[in-house]
């Protein structure tokens with residue numbers, strides 16, 4: 001099994017780092033990461049949390065007389081809203097942040113994706129869809145760019161699996177994930193965005209909260225996102241009506257890859273049994 005990165009920190013060091021960073025501000029966490037973590041990138045879909053982190057990194061870079069110290073990785077699934085892909089370019093231009101955009105293998109448009117992998121794959125096999133549009137392109141980006149660590153936009157208050165997040169985590173590949181805004185609420189993030197004039201997705205002003213692919217993103221019910229309800233409803237518009245709450249990017253990479261390859265092998269065997277000549 002190949003690991004992505006040689007470990008920069010032992011598990012004991014990670015525990016100590018998390019103790020040391022407990023209660024620190026996002027800017028303090030980012031400063032720590034810039035001083036101590038090698039091969040650092042920011043993975044972002046330009047959600048509000050990632051945009052706040054981007055603005056903070058830009059300001060810290062300026063204080064250090066650098067242009068922008070953390071390049072961006074955007075996984076373009078080919079099914080994002082146009083507002084999101086426009087924002088990716090605008091944010092990269094505004095902050096002079098190098099932007100690395102990765103699309104699914106052998107596909108650069110929805111029609112080429114559908115020709116390669118079939119129509120509406122997100123309805124027929126959502127795990128394979130997640131693997132093809134996010135998990136595999138992310139791994140390709142990490143390998144090609146030499147990424148050893150990523151800043152993410154996940155926060156505890158987004159709930160579900162995220163409630164138990166740590167400031168610094170090391171995944172099963174050895175990839176370090178730094179979650180600088182982990183302790184902030186949606187309200188704190190939005191207040192920062194407004195105060196610092198950070199560009200954000202215009203769909204937010206139409207009632208959207210968490211924005212992913214157009215086919216699996218809806219406006220959450222306003223009662224779910226009311227302030228009395230905390231952040232509970234922030235991601236309620238994602239995969240509405242389904243149990244799903246994560247896109248695969250933050251799940252176990254090796255499990256996702258194995259499951260995808262297993263399904264692929266089975267599909268090829270069925271096709272071959274039916275006399276279809278399939279290229280593997």
Ligand SMILES: Nc1ncnc2c1ncn2[C@@H]1O[C@H](COP(=O)(O)OS(=O)(=O)O)[C@@H](OP(=O)(O)O)[C@H]1O
Nearest residue numbers: 043044045046047049050073074075152153246247
């Ligand atoms: N398409 C894409 N490209 C690069 N990075 C991405 C992508 N989707 C998710 N992320 C990373 O995961 C953070 C949380 O995203 P979401 O809350 O939208 O959830 S999900 O990952 O889509 O399930 C998200 O936080 P933001 O930076 O606030 O967007 C990123 O760190």
